[in-house]
Amino acid sequence: MSLSAAMKTAQSSFSNVGLQTAVASKNIANASDTAYARRAAILITAGSGATVVETQRAQNEALLKQNLLSISKSHAQDTLLGGLTRIKMMLGGEDYELAPATYLAKLRDNLQTFADKPNEVSLAETVVADAVDVANSLNATSIAVQKLRAEADADIATSVNELNRLLQEFQTYNDKVRVGTAAGNDVNDALDQRDKLLTQISALVGVSALKRPNNDLALYTSDGTVLFETVPRSVTFVPTNTYTAAVTGNQVYIDGVAVQAGAGGNTSAQGSIAALLQIRDNVAPTFQNQLDEIARGIIGMFSESVETPPASGTFVDTDGLFVRNGMAALTDPGLAAVIKVNPAVITAQGGEPMKLRDGIYINANPANDASFSVLLNKYSAGFEQTRTFDTDAAIDTSTSILAFSTASIGWVEQLRSAATTASDDKAALLGRTQEALLNVTAVSLDEELALLLDLEQSYKASAKLVAAVDEMIAALLSAAS
Structure with a gap:
């Protein structure tokens, strides 16, 4: 992987983590709102790394x-x-x-x-x-x-x-x-x-x-x-x-x-x-x-x-x-x-x-x-x-x-x-119908907090990648001088 590709991968990861964190934060902020349906950021793998393509809303038409x-x-x-x-x-x-x-x-x-x-x-x-x-x-x-x-x-x-x-x-x-x-x-x-x-x-x-x-x-x-x-x-x-x-x-x-x-x-x-x-x-x-x-x-x-x-x-x-x-x-x-x-x-x-x-x-x-x-x-x-x-x-x-x-x-x-x-x-x-619907659409704080922990690890990994690229560029500049 070239240094340029590595930087693009890191930038994509930072962008994804930021968007996913924003979605998770919005879910947590609306956890007590029964009219709010949980959101999920859906990713696909592209040539430059994972890319956020859309934010999906949890729903079940039959239960609704x-x-x-x-x-x-x-x-x-x-x-x-x-x-x-x-x-x-x-x-x-x-x-x-x-x-x-x-x-x-x-x-x-x-x-x-x-x-x-x-x-x-x-x-x-x-x-x-x-x-x-x-x-x-x-x-x-x-x-x-x-x-x-x-x-x-x-x-x-x-x-x-x-x-x-x-x-x-x-x-x-x-x-x-x-x-x-x-x-x-x-x-x-x-x-x-x-x-x-x-x-x-x-x-x-x-x-x-x-x-x-x-x-x-x-x-x-x-x-x-x-x-x-x-x-x-x-x-x-x-x-x-x-x-x-x-x-x-x-x-x-x-x-x-x-x-x-x-x-x-x-x-x-x-x-x-x-x-x-x-x-x-x-x-x-x-x-x-x-x-x-x-x-x-x-x-x-x-x-x-x-x-x-x-x-x-x-x-x-x-x-x-x-x-x-x-x-x-x-x-x-x-x-x-x-x-x-x-x-x-x-x-x-x-x-x-x-x-x-x-x-x-x-x-x-x-x-x-x-x-x-x-x-x-x-x-x-x-x-x-x-x-x-x-x-x-x-x-x-x-x-x-x-x-x-x-x-x-x-x-x-x-x-x-x-x-x-x-x-x-x-x-x-x-009561049973509402419970079944909420099981699909409601926000679980435990799940959102666990997701934030995963996102934190992704952020750390991307930060290490950037640090490694920075060290390589610094070494190249030092060797060139």
């Missing part, structure tokens, strides 16, 4: 695809579980002490006691108080359900705005990758940012990516709707500010196609938007139907007789004129929000609780018999009487009011239990 899917499913499941947990809290938590079923059972027990001692005014007061508790429970729960729908709607609006922002940012980095790849530039940093945006998008909506020439990506939703192709597609939503049981929320549209809500406790939703739609348009309305059916059932139970106008009796609507003045509210959605106890039997409102025994609109006890209990026994028997309920309530359509109200709790608990199990399963799958 699976990770995006796991993120979408896990976020959707957690969103649904959060909504179901809110409904459980409306009912009082683990013991469901605030549920209408709990108050109905108490009303039945005290009503039976009153029927056994119909001359006791204190028992009449107790039954009226229990009836007020039932109405208040239905009112509060119905209002809370509609508040849950309104909050879900607001969260959908926030998520849609965030999705549009992420897609705009995705376009910026996708353009950098596409143009940089075509020009032969290093686009690894832009690829990191683009993949990071992909994971954020997948938390909102199920997404799949199709790679095209020059590392360009096109994005599609889980149902095949175009989400991004060169430019972002429009994601639109008009929020609804106020919710009642009669209000239907607006759809979310991606490129003109409506996003489908998830279904089931182990939800089919991918991304939080579809799960929020499921809460707003499926879970909460179904539970509202159950509350309305409970309200309708007890109104019918406590109507006084077939001779009076339908549903005239102990329970009325908020203005105390329920149905008696020709209202058709018995079939209206949101009945549970307006039901109340007739002021005619509430002492604090100028009423007389003993009218429960004798009748409010009819004089069932003209002799003022202290032992009269016909109406009370009728009301008490009504708790066990089989009634017909609307199929939209999604539980037994032919059962007693107590069994129906208990089945409503069971419906919530069954759905929440399935959602809890599915949430744990999907979180575990996400």
Whole structure:
């Protein structure tokens, strides 16, 4: 080897070590960044020695695809579980002490006691108080359900705005990758940012990516709707500010196609938007139907007789004129929000609780018999009487009011239990997927430090080569002089 060739080899080695050290240093600096993929300087052997040809980025497209899917499913499941947990809290938590079923059972027990001692005014007061508790429970729960729908709607609006922002940012980095790849530039940093945006998008909506020439990506939703192709597609939503049981929320549209809500406790939703739609348009309305059916059932139970106008009796609507003045509210959605106890039997409102025994609109006890209990026994028997309920309530359509109200709790608990199990399963799958992906792309400090030690040895070897060449040149100059 000539002295000139030796010097070129040393210079090439110094250059390679410098570039490899820079890559290793960048890896170490970004070791804590989960969005950063490890870089590796790839060398080839040329006539003048090893030469750095490119810096490659660690990646695994199959694992990335699976990770995006796991993120979408896990976020959707957690969103649904959060909504179901809110409904459980409306009912009082683990013991469901605030549920209408709990108050109905108490009303039945005290009503039976009153029927056994119909001359006791204190028992009449107790039954009226229990009836007020039932109405208040239905009112509060119905209002809370509609508040849950309104909050879900607001969260959908926030998520849609965030999705549009992420897609705009995705376009910026996708353009950098596409143009940089075509020009032969290093686009690894832009690829990191683009993949990071992909994971954020997948938390909102199920997404799949199709790679095209020059590392360009096109994005599609889980149902095949175009989400991004060169430019972002429009994601639109008009929020609804106020919710009642009669209000239907607006759809979310991606490129003109409506996003489908998830279904089931182990939800089919991918991304939080579809799960929020499921809460707003499926879970909460179904539970509202159950509350309305409970309200309708007890109104019918406590109507006084077939001779009076339908549903005239102990329970009325908020203005105390329920149905008696020709209202058709018995079939209206949101009945549970307006039901109340007739002021005619509430002492604090100028009423007389003993009218429960004798009748409010009819004089069932003209002799003022202290032992009269016909109406009370009728009301008490009504708790066990089989009634017909609307199929939209999604539980037994032919059962007693107590069994129906208990089945409503069971419906919530069954759905929440399935959602809890599915949430744990999907979180575990996400954890394993992320771990597998990080095993491929994450930076290992041990490996990088070991590489730096190897590079140090390469540098020392090159330095010795330069020193040897220097000595030879010095000897030649000395001999020539």
